[in-house]
Amino acid sequence: MTDAYQRLRKSDLATLRAEIRAGRYRSHTAGLGAGYLQTNIAILPESHALDFMRFCQRNPKPCPLVGVSDTGNPMMTTLGAEIDIRTDVPAYNIYRDGKLAGSAADISDLWTEDMVAFALGCSFTFEDALMQAGVPLWHIENDTTVPMFRSSIDTVPAGPFSGKMVVSLRFVEPGMVETATAISRRFPLAHGAPVHAGDPAAIGIADVTKPDWGDPVPVPEGQVPVFWACGVTPQVAIEAARVPLCITHKPGHMLVTDIPEDAEVPICASANNNDIKNQQGEPA
Template sequence: MSETYQKLKNSTLDEQRAAIRSGAYRSHTAGLGKGHLQANLAIMPEAYALDFMRFCQRNPKPCPLTGVSDTGNPMMFTLGRDIDIRTDVPAYNIYRDGKLAGSANDISDIWRDDLVVFALGCSFTFEHALMRAGIPVWHIDNDKTVPMFRSNVDTVPAGPFSGKMVVSMRAIPESRVSEAIEISRRFPLAHGAPVYWGDPAGLGIADLSAPDWGDPSPIGPGEVPVFWACGVTPQVAIEAARLPLCITHKPGHMLITDVAEDAEAPVLSVTNDKT
C-alpha cells in the first residue's frame, strides 16, 4: 500500500480533495471520503443532456442520479461547498465520437460553456459500512481498484444511449453474503443491493481474473463473488451514442462529495454559493 494512499485514508475530506485538486494524488478513491457519497461522472454537451437524464431515470440501479450541474457551470454546488468538476477528480476519460481518446488529470483546458455534468452514486460509498461490520473489502486492503465487468444485462435505452450493464465485483465470505446485501441495500444512491451473486457465467462473465476495468480480485476459499450495478455503465452507453465529446471519470477515480453517505437525497444542510 502506497504511503500517500495510507496517509490520505486517515486525513480529512478537505485534505483529500485538496490533494486531488493539486495533482498530488491521482489514483483510485476506494477507501477515501469516509462517511461521504462518492460519485461517477458523465459530462456532455447540453444537446444530449435530456436523453441522458432519461437514460438514468430508466436505469436507476447502475445510474443513481445524485447531481446535475447548470449548463456551463463547473461548480457542483449541490454536492459540496467548493467542488470544481474540472480539477477535483483524480483522473478523467475523454471520449470523442464514442471512442476513448485519452485520459487527463485536469479538464480545465477542454471545458466548454455548453457542458452539463451528471454525478451518479458510486458503490465505493457503502464499502465503509461493510468494513465497519467486519466484512473484508480486498481491493481497499490491497490498494487496488475494484474489478468491473461488462455483463449480459441490457439497459433500457433512451435516445442514443443504450448498452449492457457494467457490474463491480467483491468477494464476500459465504456466511456473510446476506448481511452484505442488507447493508448495501441501505445505500440506494450508491447502487443499493447487489444485482447478482454466485456463478459469474449467469452474468455472461467468463473469467473473473480478467476484468474489463480495474484490477483482478481473488476469490478465496469460502468466498462468493457478489456483483453490484456499476456507474461505469454510462461509459458503455456513451460509446454506443458516439457523442462528439464526452468526459467521464476514469473507472475507480471518483468525485468525493460533501453529501452524507446515508443521505436519501443529495441535498446539503447549508446554503451554497452557486458561483
Template sequence: MVSSYEILRKEPAETVRRYIRSGGYASHTAGLGKDLLQANLAIMPEEFALDFMRFCQRNPKPCPLIGVSDTGNPLMFTLGHHIDIRTDVPAYNIYRNGLLSSTVADLTSLWSDTLVAFAIGCSFTFEHALIEAGIDLWHISNNTTVPMFRTSLNTVPAGCFQGPMVVSMRMIPDQRVSKASEISARYPLAHGSPVHIGDPALIGIDDINAPDWGDPVPIQAGHTPVFWACGVTPQAVIQDAALPICITHKPGHMLITDIPNDAENPIIATTTM
C-alpha cells in the first residue's frame, strides 16, 4: 500500500493512476499530476446525458466540460493513455434516487452498457500555478481536502438538472488576492477566475468553518477567503434531480488526465490508445 502523498506528488499521472487502479492510493488528488488537467466526474444513464450536457454548456464556470465517453465505453480515450473510468478515480459516490447510497473504490461491478461518463474541469489544476507563484495553499501543505460549500448562486437549468452552485474556498494572503485571481483566470477549463471574494454571507454561506464537503481551514489574520466555482456542483443538482442511479467522484478525489493544463480543447484531443 502506497501511503505517502509526498512520494506520489513527484510521480507522472500514469503512475499515480496505476497506484489508484491497484488500490494503492485512495485519498485526495490535490497537488498530484503536476501541469495536467484534473477532472470531476459524473456518470449517468444515457437517457439523461443530453440534458446534462446542456446543463454543462449553460454553466461553464462550475461545469467546464473536458471529456465525454461513448455510451457504455468506460475508456476515456480523449483524456489520456488507457484511462478506465471504472478504476482510475480514488473514490466514487453512488447516488440512487438522489440519495447517497455508498462510496466505493471501483465501479467494475456497477458498470453497464447504458452509462455515459462526463469529465468536468477541476480547480486543483490551477493550484500548481498558484504554488509556483509563491501563494501557499493550506489544504495542500497540510494534506487535507479543500473546503466546499453550497451557495445561494443559482445555476441555469436544463431538463431535470437545476440547483445551487457549489464553490471551493482558499484563504489567500490579502496582498496576493489579485494575483491569485489573475493566475486562475488563465485556466477557464479549471473554473477560471473566482466567483466571489470576501464575505461568505453574501453568497449564502452561513458558517465558513463548516464546509458541506472537504475539510475546514484556519481563518488566518491577513488573509481573504476567495471562492471559485466547483465541479461538485453536479453532485448538488444530481441529488435534486433524483436520477435512479448516478455516480460521481468523492469530493476531492479526482481523475488525473494526461491533458496539459494549457490545452485549448481537451474534449477533442487525441491520445495513443
C-alpha cells in the first residue's frame, strides 16, 4: 500500500477531505472513511435533473439516492460539513453528449449555475464490516480498485436514461457467502445485498479477469464470485441519454460523507417524507 493510503485510512473525515481538496490524494477511496457512507456522484444540468432523479427512484438497488444539491450550489450541505462537490472527490469523469471526454481532479471551472449534483450510495461503505467479519477483500489488501462489469440486468428507464446495470465483483469463500450477504443487506444505502452469486455468465459477464472499470483481481480457486449492484450504473445511463455535459466520479474515486455507514435513511430526508425508507430499501 502507498504511504498516503495507509495514512489516510487512519485519518478523520475532515483530514481526508482536506487532503483530497488540496490535491494531495487522487487515488481510489476503498478502505477509507471507515464507518461512514461513501457515495458515487453525478452532476447534470437542471434540464435533465428530474428525469435522472426518476431513474434513481426506479432503480434503488444500483442508484440509492442519498443527497441532492440545490441548483447551482456546489455545497452538499445534507451530507457533511463544508463538502464542496467541485473539489472533494479524488477524480472526476467528464461526459459530453454521452461520451467520456476526459477526467479531472477539480471541476470548479466546469461548474455552472444550472447544475445539480446527486450523491448515490456506494458498496465501499460496507467493506469494513465484511473484513471485520472475516471476509478478506483482495482489492483493499492490495490497494487497487474493485473490478466492475456491465451486466445483462436491465434497469427501469426514465426519460432518456436507460441501460444495463453495472455490478462490482468480490470473491468470497463458499462458507462466507451467506455472511457477506447478511452483512451487506444491513446497508441499503450502499446497494444492500448482492444481486447475484455464482456463474458470471448468468448475468452476461464472459470473463471476470477483464473488468470494464476498476482493476482485475486474481481468480482464487474454489471461491464464489459475488456481484453487487454498482453506482457506476448511472454512467451507463448518461451515455444513453447523451446529456450535453455531465460530470461523475471516476469509478473507484468516491465522495466520503459524514453519514454513518449504518444509516437507514439519508440525512437529507424530509420529516414529512414517510415513504423514503421504502424508496431506498431493497425491492421485495
